[in-house]
Amino acid sequence: MQTRSPEGPDPAGPGGAESHTELRRWLEAVQALSTAVSAGHSLREVLDLVADTARALLGFDFCGVLIPDGSGRNLVIKGWSGLSAEYVARVNSDRPVRLHGDGVHHAPSSQAYQSGLPVAVRDIAREPQFTPWGGVAREQGYRSMLSVPLVAGGDVVGTLNSYHSAVHDFTDREVERLTLLANHAAIALTSARMVEELQQLNVSLRRQRDLLTKSERIHQRLLAVALRAGGLDGIVQALAELVSRPVLVEDARGAVLARTGSPSELPGSDVRAALPLEEDPSAPRAPGTGIVRAEGGYIAATVRLAGEVVARVWLPRGAAFSSLDERALEHASIVISLELFRLRTGTEAEHRLRGELLADILNGAAVASRPVTERARRLGHELSHPHVAVVGQLDVATESRRSYAYQRALSLVSELAAGYTPRPLVAMHQGAVVALWPLDSVHTRASAGPAGDTERMEVVASSIRRAMASVPDAEGATVALSGADRRTFLQAYRTARGALNVALRTGRSDTVVTLDDLGVAGLLLQLGDARQLVAFADRTLAAVRQHDLLRGTHLLRTLHVFLDSELNRTKAAQRLSVHPNTVSQRLRRIEMVAGLDLSAPATLVEVSAALTLLDVAEGSHPAG
Known part of the structure; x- marks a missing residue:
C-alpha cells in the first residue's frame, strides 16, 4: 500500500502536451458537475456523476465515492459507477470502512481520508491489510485500486476510489489527474450538501400548511436571488423586504459585508461586539431556532459554514416579529451560507493560481517571458x-x-x-x-x-x-x-x-x-552563494557535523545552545531538557571530535562565527 503526495495536478500534462480534444473533455466534465449542483440534483445523483466522470475520463474499470456515515465512524459508498449494487450493499452493511481501523486492518480509503494524501494498492491480493475486503473484491472483479481524498475548504469530506480489474502500477500522472478531478468533486459534493439542506428546509416549510403561502414566497424569493447570482446585497435586500425592516450582515471579525435600510435603525459595532460569536445556550432565543434576541432590541442569527460561524445577520426586533419572519431569517441564513461558500471557493481558486505563479517564479521561470507576464497580469x-x-x-x-x-x-x-x-x-x-x-x-x-x-x-x-x-x-x-x-x-x-x-x-x-x-547574520544573508558560508564554517565544525549525521547525535545543537546560554551548562541543560552532566559529556566529545579547546576564548569566537554562518546558510535554503 503506497501513499502518494502529488504536486500541482495538471490536466494538460507536462508541458501542456494534452490535446485540445482531451482538455475539452475535462472542461465539459467539470462543467457538468457544476451544472448538476446548480440544477438541484440530489446528493446521490451528484456522487454518481462524479464516479461516472472519473471512470470515463481516466479509463478505470470501476469507481466509487465514499463519505462518512451518520455516526462519523465509517466510510460508506454513496455514489458509484461500474460497481454492482450487491457489492455496494455488502460493503456498506457487512464491511464498512472504519475511519480508525480495527487495530490490524487499515483500508486504503481510511488512510487517504485520515492523511489527506492519495493511497495506491498495486495488488490487493498481496496486501494483508486488505484481507477483510478480499472476498467482495474478487466477486466484483478488481485487483488494484487508487483512493484520493476529497478536500474542500481545507477539510477532507470523503474519498474518490478507482479500481482496475488487473494488477496495476499507478503512475504519478494518474494520481495527479484523479486528484485534480477530486478537487472539483469535493466542491460539488459540499455544494450539493448545502443545496440539499436548502431543499430539506423547503420540505419542512411545505409541511406547515398554515404557513404555506408565505413560506413559498420566502423560498422562491431568496432562492431566486441566489440562483441568479444576486450576491449578498441582493439577498439582504430580499430579506429586508420579506421582514419589512433593515438588515445588516457582518463577518466573523465584525466587518460589515452588506447592509440595507437606515444605519440608525441597525446595531452599532459596540452592540454587535458585545454578543459572543458562538451562541450562548442560556441566551434568549426563538424556540427551536438559532435566532438570538440580543440586547438593545435587536435580533441576530448565525451563519455557519462547515460547522464554523462565518457571519451573523442583524435586524431590529420591532413589535411584531412573527414566526414567519423567523422562518425568513433562518432561510436567509442558509442562502447567505451558500453565497459565502461560493465566494470562498472563488477565493481559494485565486489563492491556488497565485500560489502556482509564485512557485513558478521562485523555481526559476523566466519572469520576463510572455506566458509568465500574461499570467501575472490576468491576476x-x-x-x-x-x-x-x-x-x-x-x-x-x-x-x-x-x-x-x-x-x-x-x-x-x-x-x-x-x-x-x-x-x-x-x-x-x-x-x-x-x-x-x-x-x-x-x-x-x-x-x-x-x-x-x-x-x-x-x-x-x-x-x-x-x-x-x-x-x-x-x-x-x-x-x-x-x-x-x-x-x-x-x-x-x-x-x-x-x-x-x-x-x-x-x-x-x-x-x-x-x-x-x-x-552580521543579516549582512551574510545578502551573499549570493550560501555554499561559501558552509565551506568556511566546515573548517571548524565539519567533523562535528559529520558525527551528528552518521551517528544521530546532537552535538552541534548542544554547542549552539551552550553558547546562547552564556557558557552556563546548567542553563543549557534546562533548555535541552537533559542533565548538566550530559551537556558536559557532549562538550568533551565535541572537543575530541573536532580537536578544539572550548576553554580558549579564541576558539569560542571561531566556533560562534562558524555556527552563525551555518544558521545563515541553512536559512537561505529552506527545505521544500
Missing part, C-alpha cells in the same frame, strides 16, 4: 517592477487548526495587498505566507508620503504581521523582510526566508525582522 500583478520579499510564519498552538489558521492569514494578507497598486503577489509557499511586494506600490486610499523604500516596507511588514497575528488560532506571527535593494525575486525570497529562519533559531519571534536586526 492583477506587474512583474516588471522591482519587488521586496516578505515572509511570515504563524505560531499556532493547536496543530489541527494550523491549516485553517494559515488559510485565514493568507486571506487577510491578500485583502491587505488588494488595497495597493501595483498589486503585490501574495501566496502560500513552503509552509509560510509569502508576499512579493513592488517597491513603488502605493496604497489606493493614502498617499505614499515622503518615507524612503526601507521605511515604507517596514510599515507594510508591520501591517502584514498584525493581520496574521489577528487570526483567532494564532498565538503570534513573525515576519521577515528582505532588503530594499534591487534583487531578483528568488534572491529576495531567499534573503527574507533566511532572515526568518535565523530569527526563529535565535529565539526572536512575534515581531518584524529586518536584515539590520540580525547584525
Whole structure:
C-alpha cells in the first residue's frame, strides 16, 4: 500500500502536451458537475456523476465515492459507477470502512481520508491489510485500486476510489489527474450538501400548511436571488423586504459585508461586539431556532459554514416579529451560507493560481517571458517592477487548526495587498505566507508620503504581521523582510526566508525582522552563494557535523545552545531538557571530535562565527 503526495495536478500534462480534444473533455466534465449542483440534483445523483466522470475520463474499470456515515465512524459508498449494487450493499452493511481501523486492518480509503494524501494498492491480493475486503473484491472483479481524498475548504469530506480489474502500477500522472478531478468533486459534493439542506428546509416549510403561502414566497424569493447570482446585497435586500425592516450582515471579525435600510435603525459595532460569536445556550432565543434576541432590541442569527460561524445577520426586533419572519431569517441564513461558500471557493481558486505563479517564479521561470507576464497580469500583478520579499510564519498552538489558521492569514494578507497598486503577489509557499511586494506600490486610499523604500516596507511588514497575528488560532506571527535593494525575486525570497529562519533559531519571534536586526547574520544573508558560508564554517565544525549525521547525535545543537546560554551548562541543560552532566559529556566529545579547546576564548569566537554562518546558510535554503 503506497501513499502518494502529488504536486500541482495538471490536466494538460507536462508541458501542456494534452490535446485540445482531451482538455475539452475535462472542461465539459467539470462543467457538468457544476451544472448538476446548480440544477438541484440530489446528493446521490451528484456522487454518481462524479464516479461516472472519473471512470470515463481516466479509463478505470470501476469507481466509487465514499463519505462518512451518520455516526462519523465509517466510510460508506454513496455514489458509484461500474460497481454492482450487491457489492455496494455488502460493503456498506457487512464491511464498512472504519475511519480508525480495527487495530490490524487499515483500508486504503481510511488512510487517504485520515492523511489527506492519495493511497495506491498495486495488488490487493498481496496486501494483508486488505484481507477483510478480499472476498467482495474478487466477486466484483478488481485487483488494484487508487483512493484520493476529497478536500474542500481545507477539510477532507470523503474519498474518490478507482479500481482496475488487473494488477496495476499507478503512475504519478494518474494520481495527479484523479486528484485534480477530486478537487472539483469535493466542491460539488459540499455544494450539493448545502443545496440539499436548502431543499430539506423547503420540505419542512411545505409541511406547515398554515404557513404555506408565505413560506413559498420566502423560498422562491431568496432562492431566486441566489440562483441568479444576486450576491449578498441582493439577498439582504430580499430579506429586508420579506421582514419589512433593515438588515445588516457582518463577518466573523465584525466587518460589515452588506447592509440595507437606515444605519440608525441597525446595531452599532459596540452592540454587535458585545454578543459572543458562538451562541450562548442560556441566551434568549426563538424556540427551536438559532435566532438570538440580543440586547438593545435587536435580533441576530448565525451563519455557519462547515460547522464554523462565518457571519451573523442583524435586524431590529420591532413589535411584531412573527414566526414567519423567523422562518425568513433562518432561510436567509442558509442562502447567505451558500453565497459565502461560493465566494470562498472563488477565493481559494485565486489563492491556488497565485500560489502556482509564485512557485513558478521562485523555481526559476523566466519572469520576463510572455506566458509568465500574461499570467501575472490576468491576476492583477506587474512583474516588471522591482519587488521586496516578505515572509511570515504563524505560531499556532493547536496543530489541527494550523491549516485553517494559515488559510485565514493568507486571506487577510491578500485583502491587505488588494488595497495597493501595483498589486503585490501574495501566496502560500513552503509552509509560510509569502508576499512579493513592488517597491513603488502605493496604497489606493493614502498617499505614499515622503518615507524612503526601507521605511515604507517596514510599515507594510508591520501591517502584514498584525493581520496574521489577528487570526483567532494564532498565538503570534513573525515576519521577515528582505532588503530594499534591487534583487531578483528568488534572491529576495531567499534573503527574507533566511532572515526568518535565523530569527526563529535565535529565539526572536512575534515581531518584524529586518536584515539590520540580525547584525552580521543579516549582512551574510545578502551573499549570493550560501555554499561559501558552509565551506568556511566546515573548517571548524565539519567533523562535528559529520558525527551528528552518521551517528544521530546532537552535538552541534548542544554547542549552539551552550553558547546562547552564556557558557552556563546548567542553563543549557534546562533548555535541552537533559542533565548538566550530559551537556558536559557532549562538550568533551565535541572537543575530541573536532580537536578544539572550548576553554580558549579564541576558539569560542571561531566556533560562534562558524555556527552563525551555518544558521545563515541553512536559512537561505529552506527545505521544500
